[in-house]
Amino acid sequence: MASTPTVADIGSDYNRRYGFHDPEEYFMRTPKGLSHEVVEAISLLKKEPEWMREFRHKALDVFLAKPMPTWGDTAMLSEIDFDEITYYVRATEKQETSWDEVPENVKRTFDRLGIPEAERKFLAGVSAQYESEVVYHSVKEELTKQGVIFLDMDSGLREHEDIVRRHFATVIPAADNKFSALNSAVWSGGSFIYVPKNTEVAIPLQAYFRINAERMGQFERTLIIADEGAKVHYIEGCTAPVYSTNSLHSAVVELIAMKGARIRYTTIQNWSNNIYNMVTKRAVAHEDAVVEWVDGNIGSKLTMKYPAVILKGERAHGEVLSIAFAGPGQHQDAGAKMTHLAPNTTSKITSKSISKGTGRSSYRGLVKVRKGAHGCKTSVQCDALLIGGAARTDTYPTMEIAEDQVRVEHEARVSKIGDEQLFYLRSRGIRDDQARLMIVNGFIEPFVKELPMEYAVELNRLIELEMEGSVG
């Protein structure tokens, strides 16, 4: 196995990969639209092994053959023009967006959140890289000592082909759905993490630590493997709005928790409101393993995302804790899937949504218990908060229970910011807008308290911005 490279190595490797020395390659991007030529170009450019090249081409065939989902927001889905999308742009090419093109509201939010200058440009797609070498360096050293692999997916494939080949697309096959097929054909970037047996990664891993990587690709591909007894927490995204001129984001995230392992995957995403965010996230939990998805979705035009856990080994536990904020004109179609394959497995889904103005949120959930998976327990709780008369929420819970000895709890609640709550808070001198914000922050508190401190603070501030001018 190639030893994990040092920081200096990564720098030189990056140079080789992206060919700063080669002006022609430097400006590489594929033409608009999707074809086998485009897929071929991507694979060739990445100098990928044959099996990956084939995998991409097959995935493209699946994508072309598969119809669009017939559920979710079909009206919004039909607006996606696949011919207008550029499927591969090199990291260096992404600098094309100029700061002037970044919408005012996004800039204002950066201001209000106090995002540092360098990071703003990165988040707005103005610069391709945001380097935080100091943080990265010490993290990197610690991980290397523990034998933890933490790379971008492209490097992972190059440097640890054996592990990648064994696990890649085993949790989410290309043919799973139209968007996973698309991702499989054109994926680029994302994270690759391997945590060895009985190893605990002490700090949450964040893509943020990885320098010079294509971490905000449109078609990210993440694979995390926690070997037996290992423990890792991965954090994706940040609360700052991510602005991109590319309107389609379709990621695939696969988690594998071996016997007794524990993976927590936290997402905080705040897409600008031109973005379709179609993400497939699924985990396999083996015996006694625990997988937790903590998933926060703010912004985007349409998000369709249903983190899933396949409870494959006895006593495995899966959990999804999600919050969605649908502002005016936005649709958050989010939920969770739990598949109980083994006896005595347990799962818990807590889904919270806030719809404001003409915002719309849907909970779409599926809990499956296979015959013979006795002694399972599952609980689903959906809470929706509506702000304003035009906001909308729907729940589509599905339960397929083929086993008798199962405990199932389901609870769904829709609430508005109550007049009596408002009167109560206001009778204590608290102004109307602050009282509303308090109620909303209280509503998402069960989610916020699961976040690392700095994210929690940022999220509360963000909700404050989102709530501005929401009286009524």
Next chain:
Amino acid sequence: MNHDSNPVFSCAGVRIHIGEKEVVKGVDLTVQPGEIHAIMGPNGSGKSTLANGLMGHPAYAVEGTVTLAGEDVSSLPPDEKARRGMFLAFQYPVAVPGVTVASFLRAAVSAVRGADVPVREFRKELLERMADLEMDPAFAGRYLNDGFSGGEKKRVEILQLLMLKPRFALLDETDSGLDIDALKVVARGINTAASNDTGMVLVTHYQRLLNYVHPHVVHVFMDGRIVRTGGPELALELEERGYDWLEPAAAAGGV
């Protein structure tokens, strides 16, 4: 107690409609600083409607004038009234899940005092007041009224009264649903507030609380009106005779 002619609170000709129905039919009250009034009356007579309406509940149409420390506050929203020193202890305090008692109270105290109170200072004060009311300090971290017992809710209302130190407070059945120990604690809180010159109107329909809190003025409230006003002896009379003997007065339209 201050008995000069600067009442901390007064209202005149207060009528309150809920929808088409007139529930409060003309109420006048004058309360001096540190003075305790009791309003006693049967269930459904409109006492809570009066209290909520005076505080500025947006769903109630309130006519008449409400004066707080010499200023006309009739048309002010409830948060503005509160910032000027008015307070209402609710008969049924609502839950605000996810918002801790401490963070809520800090926001309220900051709003009412017009400046952010430093965290440490605030904590110290909060824990002292909670100790006065024999409350477990862990209470500060619980979500406001969420899953609280009736008695716990009432204690938290009194805690707010002591933290916010209003000029004038309406207490709507803060004594109901309490065991005797809790009743004594609540009474102590009310007496402390009175000694700090808060003028108060206690809405109650039991004599019980009045064993521990001594009102200066007692009003009998029936069918949307004050039908009789007297001293503490009136409360005892009510306890003995009930409200029925006052019915004709109610029918006749007042004192």
